[in-house]
Amino acid sequence: MRALCWTSGGELTVGQVPDPELRNDHDVIVRVRRSATCGADLSLLAGQTPGLAAGDVLGHEFLGDVIEVGPQVRRHRVGDRVVVCASVACGACWYCRRGLPSCCDNGSTDPIANEAQWGHPVAGCFGQPRAAGGFAGSHAEYVRVPYADVGAFPVPESVGDDRAVFASDAAPTGWLGAEGAEVRPGDVVAVWGAGAVGQLAARAAWLLGAERVIVVDRHPARLLMARQHIGVETIDQRDSDVSAQLREFSGGRGPDVCVEAVGGPAGEHRTLADRFTGRTRVPEAVREAVYACRKGGSVFVLNGAAGHVDAFPVGTVVHKALTVRGGRQHGQRHIPMLLDRMARDELRTEHLATHHFPLERAAEGYALFRDRPDECLRAVFTPH
Ligand SMILES: NC(=O)c1ccc[n+]([C@@H]2O[C@H](COP(=O)([O-])OP(=O)(O)OC[C@H]3O[C@@H](n4cnc5c(N)ncnc54)[C@H](O)[C@@H]3O)[C@@H](O)[C@H]2O)c1
Numbered sequence: 001m002r003a004l005c006w007t008s009g010g011e012l013t014v015g016q017v018p019d020p021e022l023r024n025d026h027d028v029i030v031r032v033r034r035s036a037t038c039g040a041d042l043s044l045l046a047g048q049t050p051g052l053a054a055g056d057v058l059g060h061e062f063l064g065d066v067i068e069v070g071p072q073v074r075r076h077r078v079g080d081r082v083v084v085c086a087s088v089a090c091g092a093c094w095y096c097r098r099g100l101p102s103c104c105d106n107g108s109t110d111p112i113a114n115e116a117q118w119g120h121p122v123a124g125c126f127g128q129p130r131a132a133g134g135f136a137g138s139h140a141e142y143v144r145v146p147y148a149d150v151g152a153f154p155v156p157e158s159v160g161d162d163r164a165v166f167a168s169d170a171a172p173t174g175w176l177g178a179e180g181a182e183v184r185p186g187d188v189v190a191v192w193g194a195g196a197v198g199q200l201a202a203r204a205a206w207l208l209g210a211e212r213v214i215v216v217d218r219h220p221a222r223l224l225m226a227r228q229h230i231g232v233e234t235i236d237q238r239d240s241d242v243s244a245q246l247r248e249f250s251g252g253r254g255p256d257v258c259v260e261a262v263g264g265p266a267g268e269h270r271t272l273a274d275r276f277t278g279r280t281r282v283p284e285a286v287r288e289a290v291y292a293c294r295k296g297g298s299v300f301v302l303n304g305a306a307g308h309v310d311a312f313p314v315g316t317v318v319h320k321a322l323t324v325r326g327g328r329q330h331g332q333r334h335i336p337m338l339l340d341r342m343a344r345d346e347l348r349t350e351h352l353a354t355h356h357f358p359l360e361r362a363a364e365g366y367a368l369f370r371d372r373p374d375e376c377l378r379a380v381f382t383p384h
């Protein structure tokens with residue numbers, strides 16, 4: 001089959017790779033209908049993620065049709081249109097049973113490398129290097145989906161492909177940012193990043209009852225989209241004192257909840273050693289959020305590319321009694337609820353699919369997504 005592969009030179013190319021096969025009894029094979037770029041891919045493209053190998057297939061946000069089903073699969077039939085959670089979890093381990101599938105003990109094919117990186121093994125992800133799962137990605141004609149009863153979900157007929165595809169990753173991530181930060185009715189919520197994840201964190205904050213939601217970014221077109229489609233207020237970081245403006249929006253106190261959903265740290269690794277230890281500067285948005293947040297408020301960090309950091313304002317966390325949390329999305333838990341909301345029109349996401357490309361032009365799609373963010377919010381590939 002054809003797939004978008006990473007090459008040893010750090011380039012992307014569409015080439016021939018072997019067709020995926022059922023490897024264990026809980027797998028299904030999905031014929032891809034839509035597969036989208038994600039901000040998390042930008043550090044892969046920048047060569048900042050150790051362990052990518054030539055020929056690795058990228059992509060993790062996708063939906064498609066089930067074309068083959070393993071003998072132990074109970075919830076899927078050939079022909080089902082399914083959205084697949086971008087991260088891979090077993091559904092049966094201690095963490096999965098406690099509703100923390102992104103902390104799954106069994107989601108990675110290389111738990112030892114995974115544990116060396118984070119201290120514990122965590123869930124895998126499609127289209128990532130071995131340490132982060134080792135599962136071939138979705139920018140391809142077909143994908144093997146392990147633990148399919150746990151990570152793949154039938155899409156209601158009324159929800160179109162361009163809406164449903166974001167239930168795979170951006171929507172559950174945004175939901176986690178708002179829910180994990182414990183947004184309460186009446187809260188003022190600030191979100192850094194007007195990409196797909198930031199916009200959907202902002203939408204989740206609305207749905208959880210926030211009174212005011214403010215999105216901060218530096219791209220006017222993305223901010224306009226957030227105002228028009230999500231109904232939030234916005235701050236253009238380039239011409240504002242963000243903290244001062246946020247105080248104005250929140251009775252002089254600062255937001256109750258701050259969610260960081262900014263893009264990957266392209267260019268942030270200062271030395272080769274940093275690259276291999278995963279050390280980055282704290283994304284400046286995290287620091288800004290910690291300073292802007294009201295005393296006793298909470299900050300939620302979604303940036304998956306943040307490695308080990310320095311210059312983190314720990315003292316501010318202490319003196320302002322902040323709660324700082326982070327997480328990877330728990331789509332296995334949230335996707336059915338998100339699809340219901342999509343079917344009820346409470347969650348509309350198709351505006352995020354700003355550009356469609358056939359798989360053959362996927363490298364061009366990534367270049368547009370990476371280099372012209374003001375124009376392209378998500379490139380979506382249609383392999384068939
Ligand atoms: N935790 C998870 O499970 C999970 C899942 C998916 C994506 N992510 C992460 O979410 C983040 C956002 O993803 P996306 O696909 O929306 O990315 P994106 O690249 O499309 O958008 C990120 C936006 O952040 C803005 N930005 C960059 N620096 C900023 C700053 N200092 N202040 C304000 N805005 C800033 C950029 O201008 C851009 O519009 C990425 O870091 C990605 O790794 C996490």
Ligand SMILES: [Zn+2]
Pocket residue numbers: 038039040041060061086169170
């Ligand atoms: Zn992603």
Ligand SMILES: [Zn+2]
Pocket residue numbers: 089090091092093094095096097101103104105106107
């Ligand atoms: Zn598990």
